[in-house]
Each structure stands twice: as C-alpha cells, then as structure tokens.
C-alpha cells in the first residue's frame with residue numbers, strides 16, 4: 284500500500300516546510316521537498332491513495348508516555364481497556380502509548396509484565412510500549428530489571444506517595460537507581476511525600492472535611508517539592524538520570540530547574556490537567572471527585588504560568604496525560620464521605636494534542652514546533668523510540684497525523700471515545716483537530732470515523748535511556 288500525503292505543512296520539532304510525504308507499507312519512503320524536487324514532484328508516482336493535506340499540518344503521530352489502561356487502583360480498575368483506550372488515543376492523534384505494567388506486591392516483575400502484555404496484545408489498535416511499576420525492591424526484582432531493559436522495557440516507576448500501596452522508602456528508590464546506573468535504564472518517580480500527606484489527610488477527615496476538595500488541600504505543593512528534590516538528589520548520588528512524572532507544582536519545578544542548572548540529568552513531564560484545571564475544580568461538593576488525581580490540581584497562581592515557562596525553557600520536556608479513567612458513577616462514588624477513598628486519576632488520552640494546540644499554540648504560549656516536540660519528538664527521544672517514532676523522516680514509521688489547525692471542536696463525554704462517563708473539559712471549545720491519522724501506514728481515523736483494526740497495534744521494544752544520558 285502506497286499513500287501520498289500531498290502538499291501539507293510538515294511540522295517537526297526542528298522546523299516547518301511544505302512538502303509531499305510518500306508512505307510505502309509501514310514506513311515513510313520519501314519526502315518531496317524543495318530543493319530535491321518541485322512541490323508535487325512525488326505526485327506522478329503510482330500510489331493507492333492520495334490524501335490532500337493542503338492547508339493542514341502533517342505531524343508525527345503523538346506519543347503519550349503516561350497511560351494506565353485497566354489499572355487496578357483504589358478498589359476498582361481504570362475503565363479503558365487497551366482497545367477502547369488506544370482507539371480514543373487514535374481519535375486524538377496519538378499513535379503510540381507507553382502504559383505502566385504493575386508488579387503486584389510479592390510477585391515478580393515478569394509476572395506483572397506478562398499480565399500487561401496479555402491485556403494489550405490482540406486488543407490495542409495503535410502501537411504500545413510498557414514501563415514497569417516496581418512495588419517491591421529486593422535482590423530478585425533488581426536482577427529482573429536488567430532482563431526487562433534487554434526486553435525493551437527500560438524504565439521503572441517508583442513512588443514516594445501512596446503508603447501501603449505503591450510506596451517505596453528512600454533506600455529502595457536508591458537501590459533501584461543504582462541498578463539502572465548499571466543497566467542503562469531510567470527511573471521515573473511519582474514524587475510526593477506520601478507519609479506526610481497521610482498525616483494531613485487523616486486530620487482533615489477527623490475534622491469532618493471529607494469532600495473531594497480536601498484531597499487537593501491535603502497534598503501540599505511543598506510535599507511535592509520536597510520529594511522531587513529528594514529523589515533528584517538520590518539520582519545524582521547514584522549517578523543516573525531521573526524523570527519526574529506528572530509534575531504539577533512550582534515547588535517541584537524549582538527542584539528540577541535547580542538540578543538542570545547544575546547540570547544534573549533531571550527530566551520531567553507535566554499533563555494538561557495541571558495547565559488548564561485548578562483546585563477550584565475540586566470544589567462544588569462531590570462533583571469535585573471528577574477531578575481527583577495525584578498530585579492534585581493546584582491553585583492557578585503561581586503554578587500555571589510557571590509550568591508554561593517550564594515548557595518553553597525546556598525544564599519540562601514532555602506533556603503526557605496520566606490517563607487513568609474512572610467513571611463518576613459507581614467508581615469515583617466509592618469515595619463519598621471520605622476523599623481518601625476516591626480512586627485517583629483522570630481521563631485525557633483523547634484530548635491532549637488538541638488542548639495543547641489550543642491552549643499552547645493558538646494562545647501564543649508555544650510555537651507549533653515546540654508543540655510537536657512536547658507531544659511526540661521529546662517523548663520518543665527520552666523513551667528510546669526515536670527516530671522510529673516521533674519523526675517525519677525517511678525510514679521512520681508512518682505514524683502520521685494530518686492535522687487541521689483551524690477546525691473548532693467541542694469536547695464532551697457525549698462524543699468522546701474514552702470509556703468513561705464524564706469529561707474534565709465538558710463543553711470546552713478548542714481550535715485544532717486531527718483529520719486523518721495513520722498508524723504504520725494504515726489510516727486508523729478519517730474525518731471522525733474509526734477505520735483501524737483491533738489488535739493491529741504492536742508492542743514497541745524500546746532501547747535504553749541513551750538520550751537521557753547524553754542530553
């Protein structure tokens with residue numbers, strides 16, 4: 284199958300230009316661009332289909348390196364399966380996800396990884412990779428880390444939050460970091476001071492402050508800043524790069540900035556919810572449960588502007604979603620009367636690309652090239668997929684989005700494709716939407732209709748964290 288994407292504006296992390304893109308099979312075969320040939324130079328070539336991209340952007344398929352399909356959490360499970368979640372991702376222009384496999388306490392990493400492979404294989408509609416959540420750090424699991432790196436699962440998430448669930452004490456975090464110093468992997472940290480948060484949360488509940496709003500109150504920004512600084516210092520001591528997930532607060536960003544200013548290989552992502560939603564959304568009685576995630580939504584000032592500055596100045600390299608959807612009815616409702624029992628997590632895999640285009644590019648906060656960098660090229664580099672993914676280049680996978688930067692779209696649970704009964708952005712109007720989405724050369728979404736196939740998504744075996752070590 285040969286497809287010509289004609290006359291679009293190719294937007295990459297490095298620059299933009301008008302060109303034709305020839306897709307042959309699963310990869311990009313040629314780019315017809317001046318001075319190599321006149322525009323349309325590829326037009327004479329025999330193809331099975333031509334997609335007219337005049338006036339549209341042609342961007343590398345977006346990559347979401349932080350999703351939780353079917354995550355068991357808070358006494359229930361995140362609702363999207365690999366089928367529904369990757370289909371929703373594709374509608375939103377995301378053609379690769381990296382999801383978190385979970386090691387259950389007392390079981391092996393292998394067991395957890397096999398379980399996640401079984402969930403995804405035959406179900407995902409676009410490509411996927413895995414990180415590994417480590418719940419136990421001991422001699423056995425440390426040895427297993429090396430095997431996983433060799434198998435293309437080179438990153439490990441540990442938590443200084445959620446005591447009794449995923450929490451690891453400092454010595455465990457440090458041992459895992461020492462192991463990745465040897466095996467080339469990357470440690471991803473959920474950095475909040477969980478034990479301190481639990482003290483504040485217990486006090487609030489004892490005082491009758493049980494509404495979702497108090498979830499946000501209990502998790503002080505300073506607790507995120509302290510834990511972020513601590514894990515970065517531990518990584519420096521171990522001599523390895525570290526990646527802070529779902530960074531939400533200025534306090535944490537200051538710790539990352541400080542580390543990068545002294546030359547430490549510290550990296551971080553933020554998520555749309557921390558750029559566009561705030562502590563106010565947690566109010567409004569139990570409705571606020573729709574917005575319960577950890578770290579929590581912050582006050583608008585000073586956090587929003589600081590995060591945008593971090594994205595512009597490259598102290599934040601990635602925008603992911605932390606997609607972890609729970610229905611409001613029955614799932615979020617588990618926490619009526621005690622905010623600590625609300626399952627933590629928000630839906631978002633479908634809306635990230637458009638939210639960041641509208642709130643970032645259209646609002647003049649970031650360039651369209653930086654947008655592509657944050658949603659696709661940056662994650663591909665940091666997570667061992669570049670230039671196979673995250674690039675419009677000859678030889679790269681033909682994961683391509685023909686994006687209409689002018690189209691208006693209204694976000695709503697009535698029309699979204701995520702399997703969840705609400706949207707955090709209900710009724711929002713955003714400018715920019717994906718028209719045609721290709722996954723390895725196959726059109727999977729066209730003009731609002733799904734044309735892909737369940738099970739067509741493949742596991743992406745990723746390389747060790749070379750970019751993180753060289754950056």
Ligand code: URP
Nearest residue numbers: 473576577605607627628
């Ligand atoms: O609230 C969140 N973030 N839920 C998903 C689990 C995690 O900590 O990433």
Ligand code: ZN
Nearest residue numbers: 473528529577
């Ligand atoms: Zn987390």
Ligand code: ZN
Nearest residue numbers: 349351605607
């Ligand atoms: Zn997460």
